[in-house]
Amino acid sequence: MENIAEYLKAERSQEWRDEVRKSMKTKLRLEKVRVQMSEEDPNVRNTNNIEVNTGLSVEEAVLEAQRCIDCPTPTCMTGCPVGINIPKFVKKIETEDFLGAAAVLKDTNGLPAVCGRVCPQEKQCEAQCFYTIKLGKPAVAIGHLERFAADFEQKSGQIAIPEVAKSNKIKLGVVGSGPAGLAASGDLAKFGYDVTVFEALHEIGGVLKYGIPEFRLPNDVVDVEIESLKQMGVKFRTNFIVGKTASFEDLKEDGFKAFFVGSGAGLPRFMNIPGENYNGIFSSNEYLTRVNLMNAANPEYDTPVHSGKLVAVIGGGNTAMDSVRTAKRLGADRSMIIYRRSEAEMPARLEEVKHAKEEGIEFMNLHNPLEYYADDKGMVKSMKVQKMELGEPDSSGRRRPIAIEGSEFILEVDTVVVSVGVSPNPIVPAALPKLEITDWGTIVVDKDTMQSTTIPEIFAGGDIVRGGATVILAMGDGRKAAAGMHKYIQEKIKAN
Amino acid sequence: MSKILEKEYFSKNVAKIVLDAPEIAKSRKPGHFVIIKIGDKGERIPLTIASSDPEKGTVTLVVQKVGVTSDKLLALEVGDEVTDVVGPLGEATHIENVGTVLCAGGGVGVAPLLPIVEGFKKAGNRVITVLAARSKDLVILEEQMREFSDEVIIMTDDGTYGKKGLVTLGMEEVIQREKVNLSVVIGPAIMMKFAALTTKKYNIKTYASLNTIMVDGTGMCGACRVEVGGKTKFVCVDGPEFNAHEVDFDQMLMRLGAYKDQEYAAYQKYLETEETVA
Ligand SMILES: Cc1cc2nc3c(=O)[nH]c(=O)nc-3n(C[C@H](O)[C@H](O)[C@H](O)COP(=O)(O)OP(=O)(O)OC[C@H]3O[C@@H](n4cnc5c(N)ncnc54)[C@H](O)[C@@H]3O)c2cc1C
Numbered sequence: 001m002e003n004i005a006e007y008l009k010a011e012r013s014q015e016w017r018d019e020v021r022k023s024m025k026t027k028l029r030l031e032k033v034r035v036q037m038s039e040e041d042p043n044v045r046n047t048n049n050i051e052v053n054t055g056l057s058v059e060e061a062v063l064e065a066q067r068c069i070d071c072p073t074p075t076c077m078t079g080c081p082v083g084i085n086i087p088k089f090v091k092k093i094e095t096e097d098f099l100g101a102a103a104v105l106k107d108t109n110g111l112p113a114v115c116g117r118v119c120p121q122e123k124q125c126e127a128q129c130f131y132t133i134k135l136g137k138p139a140v141a142i143g144h145l146e147r148f149a150a151d152f153e154q155k156s157g158q159i160a161i162p163e164v165a166k167s168n169k170i171k172l173g174v175v176g177s178g179p180a181g182l183a184a185s186g187d188l189a190k191f192g193y194d195v196t197v198f199e200a201l202h203e204i205g206g207v208l209k210y211g212i213p214e215f216r217l218p219n220d221v222v223d224v225e226i227e228s229l230k231q232m233g234v235k236f237r238t239n240f241i242v243g244k245t246a247s248f249e250d251l252k253e254d255g256f257k258a259f260f261v262g263s264g265a266g267l268p269r270f271m272n273i274p275g276e277n278y279n280g281i282f283s284s285n286e287y288l289t290r291v292n293l294m295n296a297a298n299p300e301y302d303t304p305v306h307s308g309k310l311v312a313v314i315g316g317g318n319t320a321m322d323s324v325r326t327a328k329r330l331g332a333d334r335s336m337i338i339y340r341r342s343e344a345e346m347p348a349r350l351e352e353v354k355h356a357k358e359e360g361i362e363f364m365n366l367h368n369p370l371e372y373y374a375d376d377k378g379m380v381k382s383m384k385v386q387k388m389e390l391g392e393p394d395s396s397g398r399r400r401p402i403a404i405e406g407s408e409f410i411l412e413v414d415t416v417v418v419s420v421g422v423s424p425n426p427i428v429p430a431a432l433p434k435l436e437i438t439d440w441g442t443i444v445v446d447k448d449t450m451q452s453t454t455i456p457e458i459f460a461g462g463d464i465v466r467g468g469a470t471v472i473l474a475m476g477d478g479r480k481a482a483a484g485m486h487k488y489i490q491e492k493i494k495a496n
Numbered sequence: 497m498s499k500i501l502e503k504e505y506f507s508k509n510v511a512k513i514v515l516d517a518p519e520i521a522k523s524r525k526p527g528h529f530v531i532i533k534i535g536d537k538g539e540r541i542p543l544t545i546a547s548s549d550p551e552k553g554t555v556t557l558v559v560q561k562v563g564v565t566s567d568k569l570l571a572l573e574v575g576d577e578v579t580d581v582v583g584p585l586g587e588a589t590h591i592e593n594v595g596t597v598l599c600a601g602g603g604v605g606v607a608p609l610l611p612i613v614e615g616f617k618k619a620g621n622r623v624i625t626v627l628a629a630r631s632k633d634l635v636i637l638e639e640q641m642r643e644f645s646d647e648v649i650i651m652t653d654d655g656t657y658g659k660k661g662l663v664t665l666g667m668e669e670v671i672q673r674e675k676v677n678l679s680v681v682i683g684p685a686i687m688m689k690f691a692a693l694t695t696k697k698y699n700i701k702t703y704a705s706l707n708t709i710m711v712d713g714t715g716m717c718g719a720c721r722v723e724v725g726g727k728t729k730f731v732c733v734d735g736p737e738f739n740a741h742e743v744d745f746d747q748m749l750m751r752l753g754a755y756k757d758q759e760y761a762a763y764q765k766y767l768e769t770e771e772t773v774a
């Protein structure tokens with residue numbers, strides 16, 4: 001830690017940083033109000049797939065960057081899981097060196113255009129900002145600025161491709177192309193390895209492609225990042241399930257020396273209540289996959305999707321918000337969230353809840369489904385819902401929902417999306433009987449190197465280790481694992 | 497991308513397709529299936545791997561034309577590429593030498609039954625196969641089934657070929673005639689339901705291979721779910737084979753109908769555009 005503090009101090013005392021700080025009185029900086037991200041009109045955007053946030057203009061970005069007082073101890077950085085040098089990139093924006101700002105981001109975060117859009121900043125960096133903790137005022141809009149710098153670089157056509165060490169011809173495999181796998185593959189390529197990413201689906205990107213909708217994270221933004229990885233020499237094999245198409249043993253015979261497993265938490269959970277298998281009831285994974293990955297809402301594509309006029313989405317996370325807002329866009333008259341706790345406990349990003357409300361989503365908080373009913377064709381037509389109240393905090397620290405007896409009522413629905421969480425993907429654990437896994441099916445790893453506790457050539461990270469987390473945590477794991485793998489391989493070479 | 501190396505029609509709507517897919521060919525066991533997708537706008541559909549040749553690196557599919565995607569696949573010719581092919585998926589069939597195996601197939605189930613008939617025969621069993629169809633011109637793969645069966649019984653609803661009657665009649669005839677150790681049924685849900693009821697009556701262990709609607713085929717979406725023994729199972733990863741006496745066929749039947757109207761409309765539209773193009 002000492003070293004990092006020293007390093008930050010040295011960076012902060014560079015001449016250009018001094019100059020920027022002095023260019024404006026702190027009092028003036030503190031008087032400025034937080035920028036408002038401009039958004040598409042809620043009543044228009046809820047009928048199309050256009051990205052909701054339109055991004056900051058150059059002027060807005062510079063003004064917002066001026067709010068940052070460049071604290072001697074930047075507490076914001078303690079909130080960032082990958083330790084982005086936040087004041088440095090913000091000050092680069094203030095000096096209008098936008099490509100320089102993007103370069104700072106890319107030092108520690110391979111996917112800034114993605115993270116600027118989907119990170120829960122209000123719980124991370126912005127929660128630790130001087131404005132938040134000392135002044136009780138809105139934080140510097142770090143997330144918006146991150147997106148601004150990353151988009152600026154993407155649009156400039158001058159995308160900096162990170163330098164790659166001379167190829168050492170050592171083959172390494174990455175299982176899964178979600179944020180964990182992409183982050184690991186980028187760093188491994190930088191170290192000079194011959195990296196192949198194996199992906200089960202026909203598209204690269206994991207949840208970024210099949211889960212998070214276009215109106216929040218356009219596919220083009222993800223594709224630019226994937227293109228950079230390809231230019232760094234990373235190879236991609238789609239339609240390849242490690243453990244099925246070929247075993248780890250097969251791949252080792254093929255020359256692969258070690259693997260990073262970023263296979264995600266792809267298994268949907270259901271509630272196991274009566275009637276849950278009726279038609280018109282989906283997991284959020286199925287609903288979002290049909291719409292995002294298979295483009296089912298577009299009549300030119302072959303995959304169908306059933307999306308009705310009265311849609312209930314069960315849950316309060318990002319996945320639930322994405323599903324309910326998708327339903328609205330597919331033409332629902334009523335798109336409803338049914339969540340058993342209150343809004344304060346919702347795990348979804350604040351911004352998504354706000355956007356959902358603007359778009360006319362109904363929130364039935366403190367409600368829980370009990371049973372579904374169908375018409376004579378097996379199509380869901382209504383559900384029994386019970387009202388809840390909050391009791392004492394449970395093990396998660398959130399107040400426990402308690403059913404209110406006799407409060408049940410029938411709600412008319414024609415589509416239900418169950419979004420109550422996911423479990424770790426079991427394919428890799430099933431293929432490696434010696435792999436140590438927890439009772440929940442997550443892979444057990446050393447928390448610094450991300451190396452499996454039982455199979456030395458296997459490293460893992462992201463949702464398959466955490467059981468469901470965030471894009472940035474998955475990426476952080478991927479990078480840590482890349483460093484761990486590099487160390488492992490180098491030590492093996494030395495030993496021989 | 498997988499190149500089509502061979503294609504042979506068994507009848508007007510059923511063809512064998514040999515694909516270049518070396519890794520899948522090497523890993524595949526009987527009972528496994530693949531998911532294919534044609535073109536950027538295509539949907540993902542499951543197809544059983546009828547056989548594979550690890551040396552040549554090929555897998556063989558037997559495809560029956562029933563809707564948009566199966567039609568698109570059969571419209572491809574030798575040398576064309578299938579955009580996406582992923583597998584092998586599912587659990588392998590439990591093939592062992594048990595004595596006498598009664599296999600029953602109908603409709604869309606006949607193609608996936610073929611590798612199972614072959615597998616049990618090669619494991620040394622006496623294999624009796626009952627094929628059911630509405631009428632003579634819908635009977636498929638008879639010749640291929642004969643190659644691996646000790647006896648093939650054909651049943652048609654209208655009596656235009658073989659015996660008149662449902663699949664269960666043919667099965668019952670065999671069961672009453674000789675000792676059957678195991679039964680495997682694949683076909684429309686309604687057929688499997690009654691076939692399972694028949695074997696249950698005689699206490700014969702029976703597997704049904706379920707052909708539910710699928711999307712990813714890797715356990716990620718739950719589209720393929722159905723209740724077996726009172727528990728919800730994902731057919732693509734827990735199956736496709738299950739104890740037929742425990743499957744809730746009524747539920748499966750209901751779930752298979754989820755997109756019937758849309759599928760029918762899409763196929764009609766596809767056929768119309770095909771005609772205008774041709
Ligand atoms: C709808 C939705 C919205 C979300 N919104 C946010 C948000 O706003 N902010 C945020 O921070 N987080 C969000 N999350 C969570 C975040 O997306 C995940 O935490 C993150 O994607 C995990 O990354 P990963 O790389 O571990 O796994 P994934 O992104 O799940 O990728 C795993 C990949 O591995 C592939 N795979 C699995 N097994 C194999 C195998 N055996 N061989 C080959 N490939 C395999 C899968 O097909 C998949 O593509 C959201 C999640 C969902 C579902």
Ligand SMILES: Cc1cc2nc3c(=O)[nH]c(=O)nc-3n(C[C@H](O)[C@H](O)[C@H](O)COP(=O)(O)OP(=O)(O)OC[C@H]3O[C@@H](n4cnc5c(N)ncnc54)[C@H](O)[C@@H]3O)c2cc1C
Nearest residue numbers: 541542543544559560562563564565566607608707708759
């Ligand atoms: C594990 C598994 C293995 C299979 N193996 C084979 C195989 O080896 N050869 C083969 O020809 N088919 C097989 N099928 C069935 C095949 O997947 C479907 O025929 C295909 O999805 C139809 O797609 P389509 O777009 O051509 O028709 P669609 O437009 O999707 O459907 C056309 C019509 O067929 C009906 N239908 C669609 N899917 C099914 C189904 N799964 N079962 C019963 N009826 C259905 C629809 O209700 C509709 O009336 C298998 C299915 C599964 C789940």
Ligand code: FES
Nearest residue numbers: 713715717718732
């Ligand atoms: S097809 Fe998606 S889980 Fe089985």
